[in-house]
Amino acid sequence: MEGQPTDPTAAPAAAPSQAARVAGLLQQLTRAGALRTLDHALAQSLRRLDPDTPDAVLAAAALALLAVASGHAGFDPSEPQRLVDAAVDWPTPDAWRDALQASRWVAMPDAGDAASAADAPLVYEHGLVYLRRYREYERRLADGLRRIGRALPAGLAHGGECPDVASTPGVPAGLAPLFARLFPAVPSPAEREKVPPTGADERAPVDHQSRAAAAALGHNLLLVTGGPGTGKTTTITRMLVLLVAQAREAGKAAPRIALAAPTGRAAERMAESVRTAVKALPALGVEPALCAQLPTTGTTLHRLLGTIPDSPRFRHHADNPLPFDVVVVDEASMIDLPLMAKLVEAVPDGARLVLVGDPDQLPSVEAGDVLAGILSAARSATDDAAPDPAAAAPVAISAAAAPVDVAAAAARADTSPARGRGRAEGAGDGALPSAATAPNFPARHIHLTRGYRQSASLDLAPLAAAVREGDSATALSLLRSGELSGVHFHEGDTNPLQSHRDHLLEHWTALADGNDPAEALARAARLRILTAVREGPQGARGLNARIEDLLAGTRRGAGPASTASRYFHGRLLLVTENSYRHRLFNGDIGICLRDDGGSLMAWFPGDDPHNPRPFHPAALPAHDSAFAMTVHKAQGSEFDAVWLVLPERFNRVLSRELVYTGMTRARSVLHVAGSADVITEALARHAGRWSGLGWRLGAGADASVHDTPATVDGTMQGSLLIRSGSPASGTNR
């Protein structure tokens, strides 16, 4: 108030203070229906314990819990509208930070790798508000990954033999002939000598598959990524042969190898691909004795770690590590933060961990986006180490790069002062650590880009590439052109159950034709409707209800006798929660069939794909129908024919990762039903998550809050999050 006298002793404040403005925050969120009962209950219990707790802190606690349910590791108070799009009078980030820093409920650890105080349920770190348990998962995961990556592989341990890298870069001389047989595209030393230094081989495409295998010989933590059919499993199989041969060279027993994946179906697919790749090895001149050492079966991560009935803990952990020397995990993009933390802690000292996945797929359903965080740090390791070719992790061991002493490179990674566990300056008050003090991350990452799978019936690659890049003009033009074999665009059709009723019903009624559960489960995988959302007219729930009504009206046995009977011969079921007691997990698919005695049982795949396990339907954990399912739930599975049904109007759950993941579930035929506008809007958005894992692992500041997938050699597949968009909502998955 200009011109008015001021009383220096008066309390400041004519305008309402920030604290007063935020006073009604929790109430506003509740009124807007933004919080779940659980979120609200957490805030209320803190208020009961300390009635003076500011509203901003109570709201931050509720939103941190909501963020986890929406797939984030923590909550970012600088962008609350990404989590809640209701009209709310949000506090400024500064006001929020001040309230959090002053609160007894909020811990601010001294450094990213320091445990947080056990008596504070919240942690405020590096700009994110975490529930303490999730911050600890992140910290433990980062610690575990560094432990694995820093250890030298058994063959390279001190006193062990250092590989002779003169013949094939990164590959010991004794393994060079086998390496050349496994990767015939890599020129032999003699061939290389014939080519002038600036010759054609320098311009030849880099064989990333051989790089990945060579990297595994010298490093314990390996990330192999790529889209469908880029040869990830083929590469892993050949890499495992090399590891077996490496052990034999060193006079040691063959390594104990585990193949695992987050879901049973994904584990089964991986084992199937490994078996196929192994069968091709003798033709390359690989000794059958080496092939015989490779695993022929895969397992779920839950089975690998050993579930304990009615407990989230596993039998294997840091004090009772897994009895394996090499753990290969497929579909790593699906693994959430708690599970990845538990897996990494259970990997024994000195063992190898190989994470395989497609970084362009949707992040895990549960909290995390772990793979993206790890990749962002692996990429940063490349950039940071630029002057030292040996330390330029992912390209160090390369047919095209200068020879590298892998043991020395690994040792340097372990001892360089810049890579120690220095305290991250300012990390305790939400500031960024300096790049110099951020611990470096000793992972090796190879991204495979060349597609090898030739499907006569489905030409998906150009469309998948356009979707991945967010290029909606090209994607729509390809869809409309009709020139991609096996790809059908039903533009503007949001009701395929009506427009293609007979074709679809024929598939589902056929499920009820036999009594053999294994056969019926295999048949069920031939076609699936995939949706972006769970609720609404194009949501999985509504479509399943309509399909069951349609089946009830058919005369071929399938379908409920009445709409009141929930279980019927031929009903497909989708488990929606983990049940350690049943050994049934979120995403498992089963089928209801009558057994010989006429009783209706629900059959789910078991360890042996030929012998599904029967359950009484009333005894099952939470489940839905599975004729239609969300893309999120279909991750890790493939179907011969996929109908990707997009919502009529844009929904915040849509993203290019969702469309890409949905499309790439198809093996032979892809139908896309939706409008051009919705596709365009979906491709403009990324499914990013709030996470501090990249920062914790030593990635640059940019990777701190929104970890994004990255890769090496400049082959990055796009990746900036669209900050104005909203992240995927947990309620639709």
Ligand SMILES: Nc1ncnc2c1ncn2[C@@H]1O[C@H](COP(=O)(O)OP(=O)(O)OP(=O)(O)O)[C@@H](O)[C@H]1O
């Ligand atoms: N270097 C190669 N040369 C020739 N064919 C290859 C090569 N690598 C892989 N393939 C073939 O490409 C196909 C896909 O390979 P693979 O199953 O290893 O890919 P993937 O990336 O694991 O696929 P997905 O993501 O679907 O599991 C297989 O038929 C395999 O034999």
